Amino acid sequence: MSDLLEIDGSQKSGSGTILRMSVALAAIVNQPLHIFRIREKRTQPGLRPQHLEAVMTAARICQAEVKGAKLGSRELWFTPHEIRGGEIHAEIGTAGSIPMLLLAVLPMCAYAESPVHLHVSRGGTDVKNAPTTNYLRNVLLPLLTRMGLKASVTVHKYGYFPKGMGEVTLDVEPCPKLQPIKLEKFGNLQRIRGVSVCTFLTERRVAERQAVMANERLRSASLQADIAIVNDTSNPLQKGSSLLLWAETDAGVLLGGDSIGEIGKPSEVVGREAAESLLKELQAKPTVDTHISDMLVPYMALAEGNSSYFCRLVTEHLDANIWLAQEILRRRFHVSKVGNLYRVETEKS
Numbered sequence: 001m002s003d004l005l006e007i008d009g010s011q012k013s014g015s016g017t018i019l020r021m022s023v024a025l026a027a028i029v030n031q032p033l034h035i036f037r038i039r040e041k042r043t044q045p046g047l048r049p050q051h052l053e054a055v056m057t058a059a060r061i062c063q064a065e066v067k068g069a070k071l072g073s074r075e076l077w078f079t080p081h082e083i084r085g086g087e088i089h090a091e092i093g094t095a096g097s098i099p100m101l102l103l104a105v106l107p108m109c110a111y112a113e114s115p116v117h118l119h120v121s122r123g124g125t126d127v128k129n130a131p132t133t134n135y136l137r138n139v140l141l142p143l144l145t146r147m148g149l150k151a152s153v154t155v156h157k158y159g160y161f162p163k164g165m166g167e168v169t170l171d172v173e174p175c176p177k178l179q180p181i182k183l184e185k186f187g188n189l190q191r192i193r194g195v196s197v198c199t200f201l202t203e204r205r206v207a208e209r210q211a212v213m214a215n216e217r218l219r220s221a222s223l224q225a226d227i228a229i230v231n232d233t234s235n236p237l238q239k240g241s242s243l244l245l246w247a248e249t250d251a252g253v254l255l256g257g258d259s260i261g262e263i264g265k266p267s268e269v270v271g272r273e274a275a276e277s278l279l280k281e282l283q284a285k286p287t288v289d290t291h292i293s294d295m296l297v298p299y300m301a302l303a304e305g306n307s308s309y310f311c312r313l314v315t316e317h318l319d320a321n322i323w324l325a326q327e328i329l330r331r332r333f334h335v336s337k338v339g340n341l342y343r344v345e346t347e348k349s
Contacts, residue, residue: 005328007035012320014041016051020104021298021321023055025328027062027080027108036075046072050096054104057090061108061116085112092123095164097130102153102170107298109172110149118170124159125166126242131291132258133168134195134244139256140295147299149175158199158232160240180305183287187251192218194227198241202231206267210243213271221279241267243274247282255281255289284312286341293344294318300346301325308345310338
């Protein structure tokens with residue numbers, strides 16, 4: 001095993017993103033990791049339940065030895081071994097984001113010896129400050145399929161703040177040689193689709209109202225979305241809702257925008273927020289949206305050959321992920337301003 005990776009978790013965004021990606025990349029390169037000052041810039045620094053479970057799930061996938069893994073810990077040692085795959089179980093126990101846990105382990109799963117079947121319970125499928133599960137299913141995973149990574153997410157129970165209680169499975173086929181992805185042209189808009197979900201709120205027509213308002217806002221820009229209505233009854237313990245919209249172009253571009261329902265937040269606000277999020281992207285005409293821009297970084301860094309895309313913002317998460325990919329994988333990225341967009345590319349491997 002190689003030298004110890006030393007990562008300062010307060011660098012760049014100072015968020016849980018640095019922790020999650022550091023653990024994943026350390027497992028892939030099979031190097032021990034020491035990460036300190038974890039989530040230093042957050043109001044509640046250190047490991048929260050969802051971060052702790054992400055670390056422990058990663059440890060189960062790669063037989064890692066872990067020290068310092070406890071709630072509130074700001075320092076962690078993670079010593080990975082073989083990424084074996086197989087049947088893995090995780091339980092968050094709060095409304096902590098299941099999609100963020102999946103994002104932490106998905107890059108590792110590509111390098112597993114056998115297919116991974118990860119079952120995650122008692123978490124949030126659709127919560128604030130995280131992508132929705134439907135965003136992973138309809139935006140991220142289709143893009144990763146083009147890079148050769150076959151993965152699917154199945155929602156058994158939707159889960160929302162404050163109780164969570166959501167349940168999901170992730171299935172991944174190993175793909176040790178990722179292909180580069182090049183998204184150089186926006187192309188022509190072909191269609192806009194969506195999924196509007198509500199759980200035990202059918203009588204209030206929450207999913208329909210979200211969809212109606214989203215299309216009302218889109219029509220003001222002469223656009224229309226085909227939105228699937230899901231009146232869900234999977235989780236009687238936690239009512240909630242979400243809306244995802246995504247646009248597809250003839251150049252293979254996928255842009256997403258989503259919003260989460262909350263207690264006291266009208267369904268119409270959820271619909272308008274999702275539509276306005278997507279319209280910001282469509283007006284700028286990037287080739288990835290601002291959320292997927294940072295999620296793609298580890299896969300681009302691991303892929304053989306040159307990858308590139310255009311985004312409208314360099315977010316703190318994008319900046320942090322590029323920094324980490326360069327620190328751990330020694331893969332160089334180049335970011336340049338082109339008109340009103342930013343071009344992000346890997347240097348040739």
